[in-house]
Amino acid sequence: MDLGTRKNFPHSDGGILVRKYEMLPMTTMNTGDILHLNTINMTCTFNCTTPELGRNFPVLPVAMMLLFGGSGNILALIILIHTSQRHKWRAFYRLVLALALSDLLGLLGPLPVSISAYVNNMTWTGGEISCAFMSFTLIFTGMTSAMLAAAMSLDRFLAVWFPFFYTSKLGKRWASFTIAALGILALVLACMPLMGINENVHQFPGTWCFFNQFATDAGGKLFSYLYASLGMGMVGMMVVLNTLVIVVLVRRRLLKTDHGGRVKSESRRAGDVFNVVFLVVLMMVFTICWLPLMVRIIINQSAFGSVDRLSDLLVMRLALTNQILDPWIYILLRKDFVSAVVNKGNRFVNRGSFLRRKSTDEFSRSGQRRTYSATS
Template sequence: MSPWQQRPPNASAAGGMGPRGNGTGRAAERGSAVSVAIPLTMMLTGVVGNALAMLLVSRSYRAKGSRRKRSFLLCIGSLALTDMLGQLLTSPIVISVYLSGRPWAAMDPSGRLCDFFGFSMTVFGLCPLLIASAMAVERALAIRAPHWYASHMSPRATERGLAAIWAAGVAFALLPLAGLGRYALQWPGTWCFISTAGGSAFAAAFAALGLLSLVVTGACNLATIEALVSRCRAKASAAHPSSQWGRITMETLIQLLGIMCVLSACWSPLLITMLRMISEHTAEPCRGGSGESQRWELRRECNLSLTAVRLASLNQILDPWVYLLLRKILLRKFCQAASAMSKCSNAECRDRSITLAEEIQRTAA
């Protein structure tokens, strides 16, 4: 998902959409290198981050002591692969349309490219949300039901679950081919997504599934935090209190809260905006209106919608850092802070700087 291009200030907001939604206004001029640098930088950052995450996951998965965390690693790797494919399939199209200096209708008279772009946006928007929910459920089961988790959760079961998520995402995105919903060109004429015109049930279903995924992720993460805090208190009151559990609990709490904040901040604006447009039966709001004040309001509304989609696209870039790449960095910082307070040795701190996922999985089992 990468609709990062925007019309130049002198572009008309009123002439942007045709009957199908194919743009007729021109994109920015070729000399606007600063504008092109934005989506190009975002694409490269997302691809590099997700590729690095998959490399680290692959190395950890092949390690001898990784058997207990393979389900978690499969989810992380699948999320990184999904995000990277979304970047590779959508960003080049956006950049090409912008650099061509031609309207979308001239490049895509049949509308098939628009359908493909909307399909890709839907698949690679919905699947990461569902995978994030699956990861939250996996963590909650590992902490709250360790015995059930050990006997039922296997890499093969995880692979089947991830395949089901992918199949469900693709099947949902293909619904417009059966006449249930449609994809249309969106403001500012360089990307396509689900049309919300006429209170689309397809758009409402996408928004509802997305919000449900956010709720499930938040609920499972909170359940995981509550279980860890309870177990930490139990160990603290035991005859031999464990300071390690207190450290693990604090690190997990911070990371899970960070995951929830990133997901909510990136996706809630788009999903809520879609539901609002559907409930108000907003039909192609970016075509323009009569009167300068009305055009200004429409332009502001369109820019707000574009910002919401950009935030959702940003989630693909942040995912590998939130879930994996920043983990060792954060744990090292936490260890340094703990070292200053407890005056532990550097060697002891280095021993404690292992991945959070491995430590939680080992303790849960």
């Protein structure tokens, strides 16, 4: 496989050659190679160690991402299954279930591979197969999660703006069909680098793999722009649809009436509001965590800015943070949890008001007794 432009330099200790690469392709790190990525040298001889690099890029953040993200998504799945009798697996909750599964796969798939590279002194293990697997998982789950979040916004938009059409024409089947269609689309997208449209390459600092964001051929460039455009399009779709839903909520005074003017139940109005709040926070998380990766891909592929491998690493970690936060947003913003917190807060406030009234009454009575004694 072509390794790109290569220059050999004598090692300061003599005997060993230093090979500099502008791009690190999908290949194993052979012993005796020193891989240069954006002025960062990684020496890998037999039984080599890289203490300075290990300190600069510790494994602990990646391990914590796996711990909190995995536990959060598993907890979200447990809650969804436990409360299924209440939500009856309506379309919105089927989409939430698919999102939790996608986020869980997006963490359990690539992160253990990355951790194995960290604990092996920044040396890649598993060869081309593990690199292809990691890149495939990141592409597939990242785009699937973004499209599912956009589908959830579409679900609430249809339910609020076109309630009759939504309840009569769209049932639970539309959610299942949508999940399957989005999964197939993301699967095709993730398979394109495996079929020669772009390629999967090692990324700085050699602990993760993703598609080539610096492709020179037409197919590779097309894939980069397609992936970034779809990602940004999903975020834009969430922003537009959620804004339209909020407009309806405000205009109808928190949905006291539905689209036909009929009065809606208090529980149904509250459920709609909680779902929209969840989607708005989810949209903000995707905008902050997911969008920078898409922008970075456009910058790298278009050569608009300078090559910055560290920024590529940081935006990928930020994108994975999105899959960590998604389940906790659902856990903390679901109707039952928020209602319980509000009720406890109201009881605490009411208890404080009761104690203040009681102390005020006792003070008033004692003052009246003192006044009566003085006048007597």
